[in-house]
Structures are given as structure tokens and as C-alpha cells.
Amino acid sequence: MASLEKEIQQERFATEHEKAAVNILFTSSWLHSLNASRLKKHDITPEQFNVLRILRGSHPKPLMLAEITSRMLDKNSNATRLVEKLRQKDCVSREICENNRRQVDISITEKGLSVLKSIDQDEATWMSMLKNITKQEAMELNRILDKLRG
Amino acid sequence: MASLEKEIQQERFATEHEKAAVNILFTSSWLHSLNASRLKKHDITPEQFNVLRILRGSHPKPLMLAEITSRMLDKNSNATRLVEKLRQKDCVSREICENNRRQVDISITEKGLSVLKSIDQDEATWMSMLKNITKQEAMELNRILDKLRG
């Protein structure tokens, strides 16, 4: 019996497609847990980490909230609240945009950059957890997932 | 540029493996949203639905909470609270086990079974959303995900 069936103790699925859907959800939960635990040492959550990386990508140019949202993995999360958590840790700064006072410019701070830098140093350990599959398999996985979402 | 890069507006990943990790998280979030919206019509969340299906699988034999947890997709979720939500909707019943008063026996009710039955009727629509990939691709996806988790 294959791994997924064992782990959720279900003998069979109606179709391969249904099993694939469950498998993606299950594997995602597994990955998220691993990621959360490696980031916990740095006092940051995976979701906050994602926002910080986005801001580093545009640094030194600030981003408005809507831009951050559009680049986030989870489009329905609430950027306002994630940014507020990061601001409390001095990892980002918020400034009302003077040209258009509806929008708020968010920038990563020196503190935020240094947090990311220290996380980068564990990167090898993190990546090694994904090494059960070959590069070819990773490529094939990416191809199929992209195709699934259409 | 492939789909994932477009959707999160990131040009490139350091490795195929890192991209695969992000791709799984992103696709899972996409799937979860689709699933939540189809279940919303039935006034139930994906997590509650998962618990109900587990209980139907063992029906008429009840399950204790720890058994439910071990079969759940997300091992860290809190079965106590999910079951309480389902009980409020009369979809499950809770009974302290007389043989071992530490444990609680949970059973799906008639109401719970009928909710699942009405959801089963949309199943075709739901499955059609996964039909962008072939059965062969679904099998390959399952194989690679199982291998990834080791």
C-alpha cells in the first residue's frame, strides 16, 4: 500500500484524480509544518516570511499592500494584518504615500533584511528535506501542477 | 513563462526543488479555495467535511477522537473543536465511552449521512475541475508526492 493511504489510513480512492487532490492537500500540510518549524527559530511564520521575501525582491522600492497581496501564495490572506505583525517586529516600515493618500508604502527594514540573511544560512538544511525526489521529478511535478491549475 | 511564475509574479527560483515546494503550497491553496466554495452551499467547511467522511467510513462503528485525528489530512488540527462544530449542526453524536471513561465515542448521525449524500451529488462537477490532467499524469503526480515525503 502506498504512502498516502497508509498515512491517512484510507484504503482506496474512487479515482486517481481524487487521490491526487487529497495528496496535494496532505503534502502541502506536511511541507507547511516543516517550514514553520525551521522558521520558528527565527521567530517568524511562513506567511510573514513570504511577505518579507516579496519586499526584499522589490527593495529598495516600497510596495503598496495590493501589490504584496497579488504576489502572495495565498491570495485570500490579509496583508494588512501580516504587515502589522512584521511592523511590530521592526522588520518593515509603513508610510502613507503622499502622492496618493489612499495607499500605504511598505518597505523592508535593515532588521528585516538581516532576519532574511540569517534564514538564508539554513537554506541548505531546508532544501535537503526536498531531496527525496530527483531534479527530473521536480520538473515533472512542476509541469503537472501548472497543468492542473490550467 | 510558466504558470506559477506568472501567478506569483516571481521570475525565477533558485532550484527546481524550491519551485516544487512553492508550487505544492500554491496549488494546495488553490484547491482548498475551490473545495471550500463548493462545500459552502452545504454549510460545511472542508475540515468538517473531512471529519464526516472519516466517520462515514467507519459507520456504524463509532471512533474515538484520537482515531479521527490520526486519519485527518491535517494532523495538527484540533479534532475536539471540529467535532463540536459538527455536533452543533447535529451531524455527529458524542458519547463518553463506558468501558473507558477517558475516551469519547463519536458517530455520524442520520443528518450527517444525508449531508454527505447531498454533497455526493455535486461530485461530478467537483471532479471535472481536476480534469486538466490525464489519469497517467495523476498517477505520476501521486507517485512523486509520495516519494517526496519519503
Place this chain on the structure above:
DNA sequence: AAACGATAATTGTACCTACAATGGTTCCGT
């Protein structure tokens, strides 16, 4: 200039997850 619609962000409420602490209950060794 006033009014209206569009845009950007925030807030409120309900639900879920992570993890540690607590509270009964049972089991076991002495």
C-alpha cells in the same frame, strides 16, 4: 464645486491551526 463611483486599506466576525498546559481516568508497581 458638489456628487458619484472607483480605489485602497482597514475592521469585524467566524472558522481553522499550532502548541503548551490542564484535568480527569486508568494502569501499574510496590
Place this chain on the structure above:
DNA sequence: ACGGAACCATTGTAGGTACAATTATCGTTT
């Protein structure tokens, strides 16, 4: 029989997600 360990579930607190409602600002139309 008693005390402690193990077991099972519940609760508390903090963080995150889903979605709708609200607030503030801007642009355009008249």
C-alpha cells in the same frame, strides 16, 4: 490500597484565512 506514570480529551492563547462591511481618498462628470 496508594502514588505516580500514561493516556485521552479539553482549554487557552496566538497566529492565520474567508468574506463582507466600512472608511478614507481620489478622479470624473456635470
